[in-house]
Amino acid sequence: MSLRQVRRRCEQLARSIDVPDPFDIEGLLGDLGMRRGRPIVLLPFALPAGAPSGLCVAAGSADYLVVTASATGPQRDHIVLHELAHLLLGHRLQALDPDADVQLFRHLDPAVIRTMLGRTTYSTIEEQEAEILASLLGQRAHPWAAPAPDRTSDPVVEQLGRSLEHG
Template identity: 30%
Template sequence: MSGLNRHRSRALCDQVVERLDLPASATYRDACRRTGEVMSELLGAQVELKFVGLHNTPFSGATVRRADGTYVVYCARSRSWYHRLGILLHELAHVLLGHDPVSFAGGSGPHRLAPHLPGKMARILAGRTNHVGEEERQAEELADRLLERLTERHARRPERPAPEVAPHVRRIAEGLAPYPADTRH
């Protein structure tokens, strides 16, 4: 797909949020699991999520199609499930945009980038190290929008009528109220 206009981007985000169908109580970990399931549905094949250590490498994730038609989505094993979700949404964005999964050409160079991974895996992941390409830019923009849409529900708080209290007490209470923070990383 060449170019992603605002209307198409918004429509894709709406479709994904609806398809994910996450309850308000869902954690980022739940969202990661469900993202893998949605990728499987969209690709019409089994998708396995693998969280791996990708220290000192120029990438944080990749989607690989196996010879048997199944897929593996490699994602950096971060302590933060929010961070993992961002990576998985980037990989989902590649699927939504019709980008081909990672492929590799022979050679040992990629293994130097990630010596702790098996040679074949290092070559596969190195195939997606060009983050300046148009496909990477499109996927990153769509993933950012998806992450924003999925996490905005955490920021919304139900409106409650203010209790009848003296104005000075209300000001003190508002000053002491914690800033909204999500601790589900």
Template identity: 40%
Template structure:
């Protein structure tokens, strides 16, 4: 697929998406989850070296894992990227029920996540699409925040 088609496809996906204002990544996850009728869980894991994030679909829920030590803007980017894989229907590798159950444990072993990640293997095009959609969502979230700010300033100004 050429870059223009990829861009058009991402723009169409973005149009269907209502972003929370002010933008908040957790609120966006909740909104997407409600639309899909499946919960999305965000889980931080320490020691995910070499890996930023991972989306896992179990029978009951979608789980997005992200490196625990990242600073907030980076966390938002990782989660947006993984959410974009989900929105683009880039199905992650299917997991055995035993692995699904282990991934839901409170004390998750990073080695297990790395092993699972080794099997997900998105194509380069899927990675490009997820990255593009993530940056389009961020751009629109930022633009909407700017408009909301200007409106508030204008309204406040009216009261002298």
């Protein structure tokens, strides 16, 4: 699949998703979970050094988006959108036993987490798709929009603000 085909697929899917305004990641996950008939649960977790910053895990009754607890703000949102993209694009997920409970994560050794939830099954195309879809949704969510410049601020700050604005 060419990068152009990947982008087109992601753009088509992104158009079908209602991004809340103002942006709310929990609201987006709730809406998509209802639409899919299966809850999508966000799980901040202290992932060990060297582990991925986010993971998508399918359990019997819900899908879990695990995000490193150290990520905040726009970085956290992008990690969640990337993992959500894997889910929405139908990429192969590491499946837990249907009887598994979310509490399971609190009792696992970090080495087991890396093995069980690692992103080793995703191809390069799947990673490209997830990153493109996450970026498209993020652009629509505007979580990275710069605040309106204060007209009484330093002219250099105003110039930097204008240069960073999109569109």
